Amino acid sequence: MSLLPLLRRVEALGARASALLEARRSIPLDELGTREKALADYVTKVDLEMEGFFRKELARILPGSSFLGEESGLEGRFQGDLWIVDPLDGTTNFSRGLQPFGFSLGLLRDGAPILGVLGVPCMGWLLGAVRGEGAFLGGRPFRLEDRPLGPGSLLGLGLLRGKNFPRWADALLGTQGRLRFLGSAVVHLAGAALGRLDLAAQAECHVWDVAGGIPILEEAGGRILRLNGTPLVPFREEELQGGYLSYLAGSPTALSQALQVLDRLR
Numbered sequence: 001m002s003l004l005p006l007l008r009r010v011e012a013l014g015a016r017a018s019a020l021l022e023a024r025r026s027i028p029l030d031e032l033g034t035r036e037k038a039l040a041d042y043v044t045k046v047d048l049e050m051e052g053f054f055r056k057e058l059a060r061i062l063p064g065s066s067f068l069g070e071e072s073g074l075e076g077r078f079q080g081d082l083w084i085v086d087p088l089d090g091t092t093n094f095s096r097g098l099q100p101f102g103f104s105l106g107l108l109r110d111g112a113p114i115l116g117v118l119g120v121p122c123m124g125w126l127l128g129a130v131r132g133e134g135a136f137l138g139g140r141p142f143r144l145e146d147r148p149l150g151p152g153s154l155l156g157l158g159l160l161r162g163k164n165f166p167r168w169a170d171a172l173l174g175t176q177g178r179l180r181f182l183g184s185a186v187v188h189l190a191g192a193a194l195g196r197l198d199l200a201a202q203a204e205c206h207v208w209d210v211a212g213g214i215p216i217l218e219e220a221g222g223r224i225l226r227l228n229g230t231p232l233v234p235f236r237e238e239e240l241q242g243g244y245l246s247y248l249a250g251s252p253t254a255l256s257q258a259l260q261v262l263d264r265l266r
Contacts, residue, residue, distance in 0.1 A: 002130075002133065003114065003115055003130040003131075003133065004130055004133055006061070006062065006115065006130075007115055007117070007128050007129070007130045007133075007136075008139075009061050010058075010061060010105060010107075010115065010117050010128065011117055011126060011128045011136070011139065013054075013057050013058070013061065013105075013117075014103070014105065014117045014119045014126050014128070015119075015126060016057075017050065017053065017054070017103055017119060018119045018121040018126060019121075020050065020053065021046070021050065021088065021101070021103070021119075021121050022121050024046045024049075025094075025097075027046070029095065029096070029097055032044040032045060032046060032094075032095055033045040034095040040092075042091045042092055042095055043071060043091060044088070044091060044094065044095050046088060046094065047070075047071055047087055047088045047091055048071055048087075050087035050088050050103065051069045051070070051071045051072055051085065051087040053087075054067075054069070054083075054085050054087055054103075054105065055067050055069060055072070055075065055085075058083045058085070058105070062081060062083075062107075064080075064081065065080070065081040065082065065083055065107075066078070066080065066081065066082045066083070067082070067083045067085065068082060068083065068084045068085070068207075068208065068240070069085045069086075069087065069208070070085070070086050070087065070206065070208045071087065073242075078111075078240055079110060079111075080109070080110065081107065081108070081109055082107070082108045082109075083105065083106070083107055083108075084104075084105075084106045084107075084108060084207055084208050084211035084212070085103075085104065085105055085106070085208060085212075086103060086104040086186060086206075086208040086209055086212075087103055088101060088102075088103060089101060089102050089103060089104060089184045089185060089186040089187070089209060090102060090182075090183050090184030090186070090187060092183060093183045093184065098183075099122040100120055100122050100123065100182055100183070100184055100187045101120075101121075101122070101183075101184055101186075101187070102118060102119050102120040102121070102125075102184055102186035102187050102190065103118070103119045103186065104116070104117075104118050104186045104189075104208060104209065104210075104211065104212035104213060105117040105118075105212050106208075106210075106211025106212035106213075106214065106215070108211065111233070111234045111235070112131075112233065112234075113131070113211055113214040113215050113233060114130065114131040114215060115128075115129065115130050115131070115215060116128065116129050116211065116212035116213060116214060116215040116216045117212055117216075118186055118189065118190045118193075118212050118213055118216060119186075120184075120186065120187050120190050123187075123190075124138075125137065125138075125190055125194070126138055127190055127193060127194070127216050128216070129215040129216040129218075129219040129220070130215065130219070131215050131218075131219070132219075133219070134219050135193065135215075135216050135217075135219040135220035137194065142194070142220060143220055143221050144193060144194070144195050144217075144220040144221045144222045144251055145195050145251065146221065146251045146252055146253050146254075147195075147198070147251060147253065147254065148253045148254060148257060149177060149198055149199070149253075149254050149257045149258070152178070153177040153178070153198040153199070153254070154177065154178055154179075154180055154196070154197045154198050154199075155169075155172055155173065155177045155178070155179050155180065155197065155198065155199045155200070155201065156180050156181075156182055156187075156188035156191055156192065156197040156199070156200040156201070157169055157179055157180070157181055157188075157200075157201055157202065158185055158188065158200075158201065158202025158203070158204070158205055166203060167265055168201075168203070168227060168262055168265060169201070171261050171262065171264070171265055172199065172201065172258055172261055172262075177198065177199070180197065185200075185202055185205050185209035185210065185213075185247075186209065186212070186213065188200035188202070188249075189209075189210065189213030189216070189217065189224075189247075189249055190213070190216075192217065192222060192249045192250050193213065193216050193217045193220045193222055193249075194220075195251070197250075198250055198251070198254050199248065199249065199250040199254055199255070199258055200247070200248075200249045200250065201227065201246075201247065201248045201249070201258075202246060202247055203227060203244075203246045204244040204246065205244065205245060205246070205247065206239075206242060206243075206244065206245065207235050207239050207240055207242075207245065210224070210232065210245070210247055213249070214232065214233065217249055221251070221252070222249060222250060222251055222252070222255075223249065223250065223251070223252050223255045224247055224248070224249040225247070225248055225249075225255065225259075226245065226246050226247060226248070227246040227247070227248050227262065228246075228262075228266075229248075229259045229262070229263070232245070232247060248262075
């Protein structure tokens with residue numbers, strides 16, 4: 001049975017969430033309740049509000065489903081239908097009155113990502129996909145152009161959190177690329193799916209950062225793997241429980257070039 005009707009309902013929810021996030025930008029920064037929950041990892045009252053909003057609405061859209069949120073953890077079980085949600089990715093940007101930021105909604109069915117929605121309000125982007133039924137931007141189908149890396153290529157790199165610039169990132173920039181730190185894995189993955197970024201990569205992120213982006217990238221014609229070139233899915237047990245994972249995303253040709261560069265480092 002087609003999951004497109006379900007996607008349309010989740011996209012409509014995403015449109016509501018985008019409007020809510022835009023409205024919350026009017027909150028004075030000193031009233032956001034920003035606190036550091038881990039090293040250079042922040043949460044605001046808007047993160048918590050948005051996660052509660054998504055938990056309630058997704059349960060209404062798909063009764064009996066479970067929910068794994070960045071802020072509240074697991075409600076239900078990992079088996080069956082599981083929503084994995086990052087309610088506000090780019091919290092540091094948001095808490096400083098900066099952009100971009102976004103959200104990610106991913107649906108796993110028995111461990112396999114089958115539906116995803118990414119929202120980047122400041123860009124007007126609302127991306128959605130269903131496994132085997134295509135990727136959509138604002139409800140209209142789109143495909144990623146399969147172009148190689150070269151002069152002018154852009155690499156979106158995830159937060160390093162004070163660590164030294166990694167050899168793998170330096171090696172990728174040797175492909176004549178230029179670097180962008182946008183402060184949000186969701187924005188990087190959306191940009192890679194749309195071809196605004198030629199590659200997106202991060203060595204340390206979480207399952208809620210990527211779950212919504214996987215079906216979108218793949219249905220658009222792109223690829224997403226771990227930095228070592230192995231499949232990202234199935235997620236490992238420790239990753240579902242909040243452990244780190246890595247990703248490298250882009251068009252098939254760009255990803256193949258990047259993996260050749262990374263192989264030379266190993």
